[in-house]
Amino acid sequence: MRNTSLALRRAAAITVAAAAGLSLAAPAATAGPQAGKGAGKHDAPSIATKTAVAKGQYQTAYSERNDVLWAASAVGRPPVTQTALLKLDPDTLEVIDTITPPLVDETTGAREAVYGVEVDDENNTVWVTNTRDNGVAVYSQRTGEHLAFIPDVSHAREVVIDTRRDTAWVSAVNSAEVVAFDTDTFEEKRRVTVEGSRPAGLALEERSGKVYASDLNGDRIIEISPYKETVELHPAGAGAISVSLSKNGRTAYTANQTDGTVTVTDLRTSTVTATIPTGEGALSVRTDFRTGKLVVANRVAATVSIVDPRRGTVQNLATEANPNHVEIEDGIAYVVDKSGANADGGDFAYRIDLGH
Numbered sequence: 610m611r612n613t614s615l616a617l618r619r620a621a622a623i624t625v626a627a628a629a630g631l632s633l634a635a636p637a638a639t640a641g642p643q644a645g646k647g648a649g650k651h652d653a654p655s656i657a658t659k660t661a662v663a664k665g666q667y668q669t670a671y672s673e674r675n676d677v678l679w680a681a682s683a684v685g686r687p688p689v690t691q692t693a694l695l696k697l698d699p700d701t702l703e704v705i706d707t708i709t710p711p712l713v714d715e716t717t718g719a720r721e722a723v724y725g726v727e728v729d730d731e732n733n734t735v736w737v738t739n740t741r742d743n744g745v746a747v748y749s750q751r752t753g754e755h756l757a758f759i760p761d762v763s764h765a766r767e768v769v770i771d772t773r774r775d776t777a778w779v780s781a782v783n784s785a786e787v788v789a790f791d792t793d794t795f796e797e798k799r800r801v802t803v804e805g806s807r808p809a810g811l812a813l814e815e816r817s818g819k820v821y822a823s824d825l826n827g828d829r830i831i832e833i834s835p836y837k838e839t840v841e842l843h844p845a846g847a848g849a850i851s852v853s854l855s856k857n858g859r860t861a862y863t864a865n866q867t868d869g870t871v872t873v874t875d876l877r878t879s880t881v882t883a884t885i886p887t888g889e890g891a892l893s894v895r896t897d898f899r900t901g902k903l904v905v906a907n908r909v910a911a912t913v914s915i916v917d918p919r920r921g922t923v924q925n926l927a928t929e930a931n932p933n934h935v936e937i938e939d940g941i942a943y944v945v946d947k948s949g950a951n952a953d954g955g956d957f958a959y960r961i962d963l964g965h
Contacts, residue, residue, distance in 0.1 A: 654915045656926055657941075658960035660702035663695060666945035666956045667724045668767075671699060671938040674730035675750055678702070678936070678943055680958070681723040687741050688719030694726070694737060694748060699938070702958045708753040713742065721746060721758060727768040729777065729792050736777055738765035745779050747795060757795045762788055769811040771818055774835060778820045780808040787811070787822050787833060801833050803840060810851035810893075814858040823849040823863050830861050830874060843879045846872035850891075856898040862918065864894035864905055871905055873918050885921055887914040895935040895942065897963050904942045904963070906932035913944055913961065929957050937963075 665684035672679065678699040683692040696706040710721040723746070725738035733750045744760040745768065763784035770777050776798060777790045785806045789799040808822040808831060818835040828849055832841040845852075848867030854860065860882075861874045869891050873883040888907030891914075895904050903916040908931050915924040929948030936943040942961040951957060 652964050654924060654926065654942075654961060654963045656928075656959050657962045658700075658702055660958050660960075661951035661953070661955055662697065662702060662704060662945070662958045663693060664949070664953075664955040665691070666933060666947060666958070668726045668934045669697075669936045669943050669945055669958075670726045670728045670735070671936055671943070672728040672730055672735070672750060673938075674728075674733060677705070677750070679726050679728060679735050680945060681726040681737055682956075683722035683724055683741075688714060688717040689722035689741055690718040690720060692720050692722040694723050694735070694753075697958065699941075699943070700960075702943075702960055706753065708748060710739075710746070711755055721755075725765070725767045727770055727777075729770045729772065731772045731775075732792055734792070736768045736770065736779075738762075738768060738779065740765055745777075745790070759790060759795055759797075762786075766809055767811045769813045769820065771813055771815075771820075771835075773815065774818050776818075776835075778811055778813070778833075780811050780822055782807050782809060782825070787820065787831070801840065803831050803842075806831060809849070810864075812852045812854050812861070814854060816858065819858075821852050821854065821861055823852040825850055825866075828865075830863065830876075832876070841879070843874050843876060844872075844881050845874060846870050846881075846884060851893045853894045853896045853903065855896060855901065860918075862894050862896065862903055864891040866890055866892055866908075869907065869910070871903060871914075871916055871918070883918065883921060885916055885918065885923065887916060887923055888912045888925065892933060893935045895937045897937055897940065897942070899940055900963070900965070902963070904935045904937060904944075904961070906935050906944055908932060911948075913942070913959070915963065926961065928959060932959075940964075 665682040678697040680695040694708040723737040724740040747756045764782040807825040810823040822831040830843040845863040846865030849863040850866045851864040869889045888910030890909030892908040893906040905914040912925040929950040931947040944959040
């Protein structure tokens with residue numbers, strides 16, 4: 610969304626599951642450093658802030674241009690009537706603004722529900738996946754205006770933005786596709802199909818423009834080059850649902866939902882070099898480029914793991930139920946859950962200081 614470059618943002622894992630209704634709630638009690646993303650660093654990772662935000666949280670994405678954390682929330686199964694794109698203060702996690710997606714059915718009150726989210730700071734826009742509506746939408750970061758809805762992306766799940774090549778890549782889980790769009794015109798540029806796959810998480814290697822998709826069906830990683838028609842396939846773990854890269858782009862890490870692990874894959878040799886248990890239902894993984902450590906949300910285990918892939922060590926931090934997504938910026942990990950655990954039955958956001 611950010612670690613070293615805007616283009617290395619990857620929107621991460623969302624499991625489209627039923628959630629309770631959407632509402633904003635007063636912030637819960639917080640603890641730890643609040644002043645600035647780099648403030649109060651210490652050796653051991655810890656939860657610095659825990660704040661009640663909204664029901665049905667799925668993903669977040671940090672905008673460096675605006676110093677805003679965007680969060681997508683949607684509640685329940687179709688027709689989804691409670692959904693919002695939220696602007697959060699990245700230091701306090703308090704809601705700055707709420708954008709309500711447009712109606713798609715006046716009779717039922719269904720709205721264009723938002724799930725995955727990614728920012729394009731070059732164009733000052735925010736892209737969201739409308740998973741239930743099989744499309745993606747684009748909003749203005751400045752005004753919140755709904756700029757476009759782009760259809761024909763079956764069960765759209767995640768977005769990653771390649772600012773160097775003016776391209777937004779979107780995973781289409783149910784059609785075995787990864788689809789590219791022009792970030793200026795919103796026109797489709799390319800559609801890559803891998804038969805039998807279910808592309809889920811996405812990661813971008815900025816320099817080469819290569820896009821990596823975790824394949825839920827094939828327990829593998831799909832590598833797409835902007836300069837080649839064919840794809841390359843790399844091994845991963847069981848139920849690979851989220852993918853992140855090392856700083857040099859030579860190693861891929863997948864969160865494996867089925868076996869609760871993170872797989873380390875050497876992309877040069879296309880071999881798995883390590884499999885590290887993190888927790889049941891590993892759902893979202895991000896890399897802290899400062900330290901090389903990984904942050905993993907374990908949905909079923911209700912933990913966030915801080916993983917050192919070189920040593921194979923794991924530190925677990927407890928959260929409320931169903932942590933759903935991780936975003937990292939400047940030594941801070943942002944995690945959202947779908948716990949329904951606050952006083953209004955809503956969910957929490959966490960600001961985790963990753964230390965040194």
